[in-house]
Amino acid sequence: MATSTVLIVNPQARNGWPRKKWPVIEPELRAALGPLTLRFTSRAGEGRPLAKAAVQAGAKLVVAMGGDGTVSEVAAGILEAQAESASPEPTCALGYVPCATGGDLRRTLDLPSDFSAAAQHIMRAKPRLVDAGQLDYLDHQGRPARSYFLNIASCGLSGLVDHMVNQSSKALGGSATFLMAALRASMHYRNARVRIRLDDKPAEERTIYTLAVANGRYFGGGMHVAPEARIDDGLFDVVTLGDLSVPELLRLAPLVYRGEHTGHSKIHFARARTIRVEPVDLENLPQRSGNTAQRSESYSVAKVGSSPKILLDVDGEAPGRLPATWTILPKALLLRG
Numbered sequence: 001m002a003t004s005t006v007l008i009v010n011p012q013a014r015n016g017w018p019r020k021k022w023p024v025i026e027p028e029l030r031a032a033l034g035p036l037t038l039r040f041t042s043r044a045g046e047g048r049p050l051a052k053a054a055v056q057a058g059a060k061l062v063v064a065m066g067g068d069g070t071v072s073e074v075a076a077g078i079l080e081a082q083a084e085s086a087s088p089e090p091t092c093a094l095g096y097v098p099c100a101t102g103g104d105l106r107r108t109l110d111l112p113s114d115f116s117a118a119a120q121h122i123m124r125a126k127p128r129l130v131d132a133g134q135l136d137y138l139d140h141q142g143r144p145a146r147s148y149f150l151n152i153a154s155c156g157l158s159g160l161v162d163h164m165v166n167q168s169s170k171a172l173g174g175s176a177t178f179l180m181a182a183l184r185a186s187m188h189y190r191n192a193r194v195r196i197r198l199d200d201k202p203a204e205e206r207t208i209y210t211l212a213v214a215n216g217r218y219f220g221g222g223m224h225v226a227p228e229a230r231i232d233d234g235l236f237d238v239v240t241l242g243d244l245s246v247p248e249l250l251r252l253a254p255l256v257y258r259g260e261h262t263g264h265s266k267i268h269f270a271r272a273r274t275i276r277v278e279p280v281d282l283e284n285l286p287q288r289s290g291n292t293a294q295r296s297e298s299y300s301v302a303k304v305g306s307s308p309k310i311l312l313d314v315d316g317e318a319p320g321r322l323p324a325t326w327t328i329l330p331k332a333l334l335l336r337g
Helices: 013-033 047-056 068-084 104-109 115-124 157-166 174-186 246-258
Strands: 005-009 037-040 061-066 093-098 128-139 144-149 152-156 192-198 204-208 210-214 236-241 267-272 274-279 302-304 307-309 312-314 320-335
Touching: 005 013, 005 047, 013 061, 013 115, 037 047, 047 061, 047 068, 061 068, 061 115, 068 093, 068 104, 068 128, 068 144, 068 320, 093 104, 093 115, 128 312, 152 157, 152 192, 152 320, 157 210, 204 236, 312 320
Parallel strands: 005 037, 005 061, 061 093, 093 320
Antiparallel strands: 128 144, 128 320, 152 210, 152 312, 192 204, 192 274, 210 236, 236 267, 274 320, 302 307
8 A cells, every 4th residue: 555545436426526527626635635545436336345455455544535325335345354354443544525416424424515625624533433334134136245334224215216316317416316216216115014123122013114224314315314313322223214105205205304203103213233124025015005006026025035125225325135134333433524
């Protein structure tokens, strides 16, 4: 490693803005961050091995530039390198220069939206230990997989929304893009029946629209879904949006964006360190008018054996499906920002 600071850039973030503006961006980043080793991702998921390699080569600061998916990948690479090292103590800090469609982690961390100001903030900020989430799940081929996240990992409609957002142009900006995708996804989505277990409590079956396991507070392009979540308290906030119809969603959406949904009868809040969620057989799903029409099998209730295929959302990406287990990793990541 040529320098102790590595900058991992997603050049396609925010509709390719870093790629288009790189001759302007690079000098300002170097002025703010000092000597840099640059790495550019070429595909989804590449931030993780690049960050892991940087830590293993001796980097002391790895900075992610991109959206929530990019910084989640970089954090996962750092955590994976730490897990394989001889020392349990973090030796490399994470920094984040937001360049995002949704910008949810930026909101949680209260970071500047301007890239130059965000880079300067990294160098001024005192490093602090924050929690991370570990997620064990099945990938789209049905193979066991593991990932990590900083902000929120959810299941249900949110996985389908990710799929639609990542296939769109995102030209409308973060909030509008996610809201339009959520409305489109709702027309193709059937609320899912799942079995939920929090820590060592008895499992419960529920019908869900979305279940969010929150380390941070925002997801979906600015939805303030977990207003009480803290990134360093050693607990997940578990927010279950229950058996909502499309009309109920439309009435509820403004409240969720403002974080004023906590008293809604179909939304349940809990806290836990470990969460296990499994799909329940399709035969047990309730039949309801308005949200149970025949749907495309590529969506969230496609059959996998006798069970519905319920997609995951991990910081804006859709890596796989249920069953899944979320585990809090207290004070696992050194953050500058």
